[in-house]
Amino acid sequence: MADWEKKIDIRKVFLLQPTRPTTYFGVGAVAKVGDILASLAAKGVDKVLVVTDAIAYQASGAWKTVKPALDAHVAWKHYDKVRPNPTYANCEEAAGLGTDFGAKAILAIGGGSAMDTAKTAAVLMQHPGKKSVDFYEKGEAITGAVPLVLINTSHGTGSECDAFAVAQSDGEDKPAINSPHIYATYTIEDPQLTATMPTKQTISTSIDAVNHALEAATTITTTPNSIGLARDAIRLVATYLPTAVVEPGNLTARYWLMYASAIAGISFDLGFLHITHAMEHAMSTLNVSVTHGDGLGILMPAMVQEIYPAVPEVVAALFEPIIPGLKGVPGETDFVVEKLRQWCHGVGQSTSMAGYYTEADIPALTKTTMASSLSKMLLPLAPIPVTEDVVARIFRNSL
Numbered sequence: 001m002a003d004w005e006k007k008i009d010i011r012k013v014f015l016l017q018p019t020r021p022t023t024y025f026g027v028g029a030v031a032k033v034g035d036i037l038a039s040l041a042a043k044g045v046d047k048v049l050v051v052t053d054a055i056a057y058q059a060s061g062a063w064k065t066v067k068p069a070l071d072a073h074v075a076w077k078h079y080d081k082v083r084p085n086p087t088y089a090n091c092e093e094a095a096g097l098g099t100d101f102g103a104k105a106i107l108a109i110g111g112g113s114a115m116d117t118a119k120t121a122a123v124l125m126q127h128p129g130k131k132s133v134d135f136y137e138k139g140e141a142i143t144g145a146v147p148l149v150l151i152n153t154s155h156g157t158g159s160e161c162d163a164f165a166v167a168q169s170d171g172e173d174k175p176a177i178n179s180p181h182i183y184a185t186y187t188i189e190d191p192q193l194t195a196t197m198p199t200k201q202t203i204s205t206s207i208d209a210v211n212h213a214l215e216a217a218t219t220i221t222t223t224p225n226s227i228g229l230a231r232d233a234i235r236l237v238a239t240y241l242p243t244a245v246v247e248p249g250n251l252t253a254r255y256w257l258m259y260a261s262a263i264a265g266i267s268f269d270l271g272f273l274h275i276t277h278a279m280e281h282a283m284s285t286l287n288v289s290v291t292h293g294d295g296l297g298i299l300m301p302a303m304v305q306e307i308y309p310a311v312p313e314v315v316a317a318l319f320e321p322i323i324p325g326l327k328g329v330p331g332e333t334d335f336v337v338e339k340l341r342q343w344c345h346g347v348g349q350s351t352s353m354a355g356y357y358t359e360a361d362i363p364a365l366t367k368t369t370m371a372s373s374l375s376k377m378l379l380p381l382a383p384i385p386v387t388e389d390v391v392a393r394i395f396r397n398s399l
Contacts, residue, residue, distance in 0.1 A: 020183035029190040037073035047096035088132035095124035111155035119165035119231035142179040147210040155257040156205025158265020191254035204293030212264040216271035226271030236260035281367040287328035302397035
């Protein structure tokens with residue numbers, strides 16, 4: 001029996017189930033979009049809002065297949081103004097276009113930002129007269145959403161498999177919504193769509209998946225299912241990320257990184273997240289040049305420094321492919337943190353936020369973290385009590 005298995009509370013009842021989307025996975029899966037649109041059209045979905053950024057939907061190669069399928073089966077309008085860290089205004093603009101057109105479904109092409117925009121727009125279109133703030137901050141119940149088709153072009157988000165969306169408020173906050181209504185109806189995971197990702201994005205999205213797995217496996221709400229998926233996800237990233245960095249067109253590496261991202265997404269959909277995601281959202285809120293995965297990678301070793309003594313058995317099991325031979329005891333914390341930093345540097349991931357922030361910024365980062373609605377959701381799920389001092393220390397140890 002693995003050490004972490006001995007600590008599972010066998011009397012804690014949890015929901016063991018797959019996520020909701022019908023997912024087509026594998027090289028060439030994008031060709032399924034025609035069947036998906038034909039199926040929707042047969043159910044009366046004759047108008048579709050397409051949601052993308054200005055670049056990735058074409059650069060990935062997805063558009064070559066998706067556009068002819070759209071033309072063949074439905075009328076469509078295109079919203080192509082998705083930006084990193086989408087705002088309420090972005091989501092409302094997309095929803096407005098869809099509503100005015102009479103769209104009955106949304107098809108999104110891209111990574112997490114495109115999916116977050118699409119999910120939020122899908123909710124807004126189903127609730128006429130409501131604004132993003134009603135759902136993200138005022139607790140308005142989500143009672144439905146128009147059907148979503150998500151075509152993933154990265155291997156980090158996990159959003160295509162989960163029931164979460166994030167958007168930036170009109171102030172300094174990045175709240176989240178969680179509802180079974182924002183599971184996609186269909187998801188396409190085609191590794192060939194990730195082959196044109198820049199090296200930096202290849203690294204940061206893979207590190208995003210690692211953090212999803214690490215956090216999901218160490219929340220107080222985790223389950224054996226989340227831990228098992230997380231272990232496999234981290235093993236696959238450790239195995240295939242170096243290949244994808246030096247051989248961007250290697251579809252075997254892209255396949256397994258995309259699979260790792262998907263199962264890490266399922267892991268956190270079931271087990272939730274905690275410290276690094278709450279803190280990274282403060283980083284990217286106060287400096288929009290911080291990409292999500294890069295921010296997570298920067299914070300990860302300092303976060304592990306804090307939680308390892310509380311959950312050493314689980315973290316040791318997760319990091320076995322990266323740091324072999326761990327005993328899963330609190331006394332090896334410093335060793336684990338140093339080896340994790342070395343691994344990050346070896347795959348091209350920085351563990352210092354000095355490129356974005358200085359010591360003088362730590363009070364503002366800490367204040368933003370502690371005040372955010374996302375933190376109020378996630379920090380109580382951490383395996384340790386998360387105080388303002390803990391957050392400040394993680395930021396400081398990430399400089």
